Amino acid sequence: MFVIDLRSPDPIFMQIVDQTKRAISKGYLVEGDRMPSIRQMAKDLAVNQSTITRAYRELENEGIITTVAGRGTFISLDQEKINIKKEDMKERLKAILQEAIFYKLTKEEIIKMYEELEGKNETKSQ
Amino acid sequence: MFVIDLRSPDPIFMQIVDQTKRAISKGYLVEGDRMPSIRQMAKDLAVNQSTITRAYRELENEGIITTVAGRGTFISLDQEKINIKKEDMKERLKAILQEAIFYKLTKEEIIKMYEELEGKNETKSQ
Amino acid sequence: MFVIDLRSPDPIFMQIVDQTKRAISKGYLVEGDRMPSIRQMAKDLAVNQSTITRAYRELENEGIITTVAGRGTFISLDQEKINIKKEDMKERLKAILQEAIFYKLTKEEIIKMYEELEGKNETKSQ
Amino acid sequence: MFVIDLRSPDPIFMQIVDQTKRAISKGYLVEGDRMPSIRQMAKDLAVNQSTITRAYRELENEGIITTVAGRGTFISLDQEKINIKKEDMKERLKAILQEAIFYKLTKEEIIKMYEELEGKNETKSQ
DNA sequence: GTGGTCTAGACCACG
DNA sequence: GTGGTCTAGACCACG
Secondary structure, three states, X not given: OOOOOOOOOXXXXXXXXHHHHHHHHHOOOOOOOEOOOHHHHHHHHOOOHHHHHHHHHHHHHXXXXXXXXXXXXXXXXXXXXXXXXXXXXXXXXXXXXXXXXXXXXXXHHHHHHHHHHHHHOHHHHO | OOOOOOOOOOOHHHHHHHHHHHHHHOOOOOOOOEOOOHHHHHHHHOOOHHHHHHHXXXXXXXXXXXXXXXXXXXXXXXXXXXXXXXXXXXXHHHXXXXXXXXXXXXXXXXXXXXXXXXXXXXXXXX | OOOOOOOOOOOHHHHXXXXXXXHHHHOOOOOOOEOOOHHHHHHHHOOOHHHHHHHHHHHHHOOOEEEEOOOEEEEOOXXXXXXXXXXXXXXXXHHHHHHHXXXXXXXXXXXXXXXXXXXXXXHHHO | OOOOOOOOOOOHHHHHHHHHHHHHHHOOOOOXXXXXXXXXXXHHHOOOHHHHXXXXXXXXXXXXXXXXXXXXXXXXXXXXXXXXXXXXXXXXXXXXXXXXXXXXOOHHHHHHHHHHHHHHOHHHHO
């Protein structure tokens, strides 16, 4: 389910965060689902355990998971925290839309990109 | 014309790059215009000369300016280089649109953001 | 593998760039190979780290390496970027051939030089 | 006869040197011909007098002109000095041929470039 | 240990 | 006054 790209400029922990969000968008992961243990995921992805710890800490801060000591880590969406991060994302989106305008990318092209990404996420709407 | 935010997570040199692109989008800077000298901008923004040098070098690499040693730095758009960076930007845009979908930001909201940013750039089309 | 000449009119960072290209021509470095770390090369060549950083950034801009923060720097050829630089090189070659004609250097002499340089690179074709 | 490009990365004085050599290759200028006065050329090209002075000093060092005080500046080829510079040029040619090999420019392409440049110089062989 | 950013300051070439 | 190169050194993020 998770695939990391070591050559990517994005830090590994952030790739895990983003893929978790994507899995939720797609409906692959839903509220209450159990995440793999840190140890397990570190083994599966062949990365350092502290990297997974960092990713889970970030997901917890962003209000996407909660960790119950001795029980494990679960998808649990905290709408308040999520809304804070949503504002964050909007700022970053604005910055890149500004760039998109410089590069003369049209509204239509952006919409098409959005719909294609959404299409890939279709499973969630069924 | 250029304003930097030291508290921003974006590196200073990149803020200058982005603001230069924005100034071009807005029509404030056009092909052939002279950029402030490195020393002048360093003084105005109260940052180190090498930081401005880094920004100008990046702008040159991206095909937006050319610099002539001893004479100054000028807006000069190299479409081939710009197209390479456009592809880069599209990748980054895709990643953030993916995130936007997670945060349930609608197409309409994105279009509105685009148009507002474009609106700010209206001066160029008059 | 890398040797710099402090008395050369060519900047140090450019000597590193040229020697990297030469190592690739020779087959000493191939796609995917890891470059020495910035700190290591700085130590080996007894030059400042920022000089190596500058060289690596140039190589990245020219589409010859990619650098992954925290992981290292790797040979990775980006043909599109390389082609842009190839055009650049052809312009510089034309300028010097023009000079060569002034100095009455013959086609035969130039071919001989080419073949000798190519010969030094023979290892790659075996 | 002389045209300078202010946007060129090549220093102006060097453009004048190179164009003088080219004019000789072409047969436009021959031994004994009088060069324009420094003052005149500065006026014609709309550049600083000291820039022309620098160009003429370089041409004199390279054994291509001699200045006779109060008389003017004349084409006068000093073969010994020219041969020294020829070695210099050969070194620079080697460096760029090395690069050409990296960019997979073939012998045939180089010869073609040489012949085209020579063709433009045809007047000299008549 | 890896690369990224930035400062402060020096010296050079061109015009 | 313009940009180009380089050093010495600091602090940061990722793993």
